[in-house]
Amino acid sequence: MITRNVVKKNYYSDSVTLMLLSSRIAKMDGVKEAAVMMATEHNKELMMRSGLLLPEAKTATPNDMIIAVTAEDEKSVEAALQTVEEYFAEEGKSQASFEDEMVITRTQDTAVRTLPGANLALISVPGRYAANEASKALDNNLHVLLFSDNVTLEEEKELKEKGAAKGLLMMGPDCGTAIINGVGLGFANSVRRGPIGLVAAAGTGLQEVTCLIDKLGGGISQGIGTGGRDVKAAIGGTMMLMGLKALAADPATRVIVLISKPPEDAVLVSLSEALKSVAKPVVTCFLGARVDVAGENVYPVRTLQEAALKAVELSGLAGDNVANFIIPDNLLQQTAAVEAGRFSGQQKYLRGLYSGGTLCSEAIYVLEPLIGNIYSNVAPAAQYLLSDPETSKEHTLIDMGEDYFTDGRPHPMIDPSYRAERLRREALDPETAVILLDVLIGYGSHADPAGALVPAIVEAKEEAAAAGRYLSVVASVCGTPGDPQDLAQQEEKLREAGVILMPSNAQAALLAATIIKSCSNTR
Amino acid sequence: MVSSPNELFNQPLAVINIGLKIFAEALQEQAVPCVHVDWRPPAGGDSNLLAILAKLNS
Numbered sequence: 078m079i080t081r082n083v084v085k086k087n088y089y090s091d092s093v094t095l096m097l098l099s100s101r102i103a104k105m106d107g108v109k110e111a112a113v114m115m116a117t118e119h120n121k122e123l124m125m126r127s128g129l130l131l132p133e134a135k136t137a138t139p140n141d142m143i144i145a146v147t148a149e150d151e152k153s154v155e156a157a158l159q160t161v162e163e164y165f166a167e168e169g170k171s172q173a174s175f176e177d178e179m180v181i182t183r184t185q186d187t188a189v190r191t192l193p194g195a196n197l198a199l200i201s202v203p204g205r206y207a208a209n210e211a212s213k214a215l216d217n218n219l220h221v222l223l224f225s226d227n228v229t230l231e232e233e234k235e236l237k238e239k240g241a242a243k244g245l246l247m248m249g250p251d252c253g254t255a256i257i258n259g260v261g262l263g264f265a266n267s268v269r270r271g272p273i274g275l276v277a278a279a280g281t282g283l284q285e286v287t288c289l290i291d292k293l294g295g296g297i298s299q300g301i302g303t304g305g306r307d308v309k310a311a312i313g314g315t316m317m318l319m320g321l322k323a324l325a326a327d328p329a330t331r332v333i334v335l336i337s338k339p340p341e342d343a344v345l346v347s348l349s350e351a352l353k354s355v356a357k358p359v360v361t362c363f364l365g366a367r368v369d370v371a372g373e374n375v376y377p378v379r380t381l382q383e384a385a386l387k388a389v390e391l392s393g394l395a396g397d398n399v400a401n402f403i404i405p406d407n408l409l410q411q412t413a414a415v416e417a418g419r420f421s422g423q424q425k426y427l428r429g430l431y432s433g434g435t436l437c438s439e440a441i442y443v444l445e446p447l448i449g450n451i452y453s454n455v456a457p458a459a460q461y462l463l464s465d466p467e468t469s470k471e472h473t474l475i476d477m478g479e480d481y482f483t484d485g486r487p488h489p490m491i492d493p494s495y496r497a498e499r500l501r502r503e504a505l506d507p508e509t510a511v512i513l514l515d516v517l518i519g520y521g522s523h524a525d526p527a528g529a530l531v532p533a534i535v536e537a538k539e540e541a542a543a544a545g546r547y548l549s550v551v552a553s554v555c556g557t558p559g560d561p562q563d564l565a566q567q568e569e570k571l572r573e574a575g576v577i578l579m580p581s582n583a584q585a586a587l588l589a590a591t592i593i594k595s596c597s598n599t600r
Numbered sequence: 601m602v603s604s605p606n607e608l609f610n611q612p613l614a615v616i617n618i619g620l621k622i623f624a625e626a627l628q629e630q631a632v633p634c635v636h637v638d639w640r641p642p643a644g645g646d647s648n649l650l651a652i653l654a655k656l657n658s
Contacts, residue, residue, distance in 0.1 A: 089640050089641075091619065091620055091621070093620055093622070115641075139641060175621065175624075175625070175636075178628065179624060179628060179634070179635075179636050180634075180635045180636070181635070181636045181637075181638050182635060182636075182637055182638070183637070183638055183640075184637065185616060185618055185637055187637075188616045188618075188635040188636075188637050189616060191635050192614055192616060192633060192634075192635040193614075194611070194612070194614045194633070195614045195615070195616050195635070196608055196611055196613065196614055196615075197608070197613060197614070197615050197616070198615070198616045198617075198618060199615055199616070199617045199618065199619075199623050199627075200618045200619060201617075201618070201619030201620040201623060202618060202619040202639050203641070206641065206642065210618055210639075214616070214618075218603060219616065220603075220605070220608055224619070224620070224623070225619070243603060244603040244604040244605070244607075245603055245605075246605050246608070257608065257609075257613055258608075258609060258611075258612070258613045260613045260615075260627070260630055260632050261626065261630065262615075262623070262627075263623060267630075298609075299609060301605075319605065320605070323604070323605035323606055323609070326606055327606060327609055329609070520623075520626035520629070520630075521622055521623060521626055561629060
């Protein structure tokens with residue numbers, strides 16, 4: 078084995094770009110391990126631990142980039158380094174065309190002076206710098222969507238109080254999605270405008286509900302994100318309450334939807350109080366909640382799918398789309414029986430591999446009453462939390478966007494390759510019967526997530542067949558026909574690979590459960 | 601100046617994107633006025649220098 082380090086002095090690239098590049102070269106022939114990172118102390122520590130850092134690179138500063146490769150032989154090292162150079166040459170060209178079309182500044186203050194009428198800042202800098210940029214944006218009277226995570230609870234509280242005092246939206250930290258005035262911010266989908274307004278403490282939850290509303294013929298006025306911790310008592314639901322109030326006063330909004338994990342008690346009390354003065358119908362989807370808010374005009378639902386259905390119904394837009402949306406039970410049973418009839422005797426478990434955290438939670442809540450306990454790295458009950466997220470146990474659902482998987486690796490919505498690898502691994506388990514997937518498209522997401530998963534799906538199915546088994550793959554695509562990836566094409570690719578596609582994540586989970594039940598009934 | 605989200609709902613969106621380029625590109629695709637801040641860590645990410653700068657600014 079040979080390890081080589083190349084230090085590029087005063088060379089910067091953002092972490093997403095570098096993680097994508099690292100994962101690309103790590104997969105090259107002969108390469109055992111690879112990392113391309115800015116030489117911060119933390120990154121050097123990570124590289125040292127994995128044996129990638131050589132003494133000569135230890136003096137590199139955070140302004141420098143380190144390319145580190147461990148490979149079988151000199152030739153593989155050279156090939157990897159060559160790929161990196163080609164990547165940056167290509168990146169340089171695309172940066173040049175980006176610079177041609179986009180006004181670019183070096184600081185926020187210059188940007189504000191350059192763009193008259195600027196009213197929102199979308200911030201995705203590394204966590205330790207994020208609060209500072211967000212605070213500056215609020216000072217500049219900009220509403221904020223803070224995509225960055227790793228912001229402390231204290232900083233979040235301070236930012237949200239500052240925003241509230243100034244009447245500015247402070248969406249986030251860790252806010253992945255918002256739709257403001259019809260514009261998708263962060264990871265969002267191109268949805269029709271209409272009378273349904275949402276406030277969500279769950280990024281992919283907001284994506285799923287807005288896409289389903291679009292599919293059902295409804296439309297969105299605003300989709301306000303809050304970041305997942307907003308409903309914790311320490312934050313007090315500041316953004317959820319502000320969003321609710323804004324939508325209540327918005328003449329374009331007729332129905333309001335609130336989406337989050339169960340709010341902590343104090344927040345639930347504040348929300349119940351605030352809801353008393355809202356004259357519009359409010360659908361509440363607090364996934365996994367035991368206690369809900371009550372009220373004459375409040376409609377608590379259990380799943381993201383129910384939230385979309387209820388909101389469309391209340392907005393008076395429910396038409397033929399709704400009737401065709403739910404796959405009838407007899408068809409579900411038939412499909413499940415056919416699938417279950419193809420398994421070998423040992424196959425009995427469901428393995429779900431998710432890129433959307435809220436979609437993973439929704440699936441768990443759909444599945445548990447039907448097939449029993451689900452092990453997960455995000456299990457709501459402590460006894461079903463996986464001790465090792467890399468190893469599935471019985472029925473397992475994995476949220477591959479969770480911190481464990483995204484430390485030093487790009488989020489599966491940006492780079493599906495690690496999920497594809499896991500899929501291959503799950504399929505090798507002779508007890509795996511059904512693989513359940515979500516595929517998220519839209520702004521910010523991978524350009525062709527279906528295309529990135531299909532080779533693994535085809536290979537997994539072939540390997541299972543060669544071993545005398547049958548692998549059932551069930552999925553749903555969260556997206557709209559207006560999204561840049563081409564929804565119809567994404568769906569077609571998955572179908573051609575033998576994936577059974579359902580119209581929503583909840584229905585995909587339901588079919589998966591029906592297949593599992595059907596296979597245990599036939600034995 | 602006290603603003604409100606409802607004021608924002610009645611204005612054309614104009615965005616300052618600070619950080620990841622993909623989000624500026626998405627805004628460009630949606631024909632939203634946007635300025636991209638080519639963000640770099642202050643003081644080159646040097647934590648000692650950052651602490652000194654913070655002291656100077658406070």
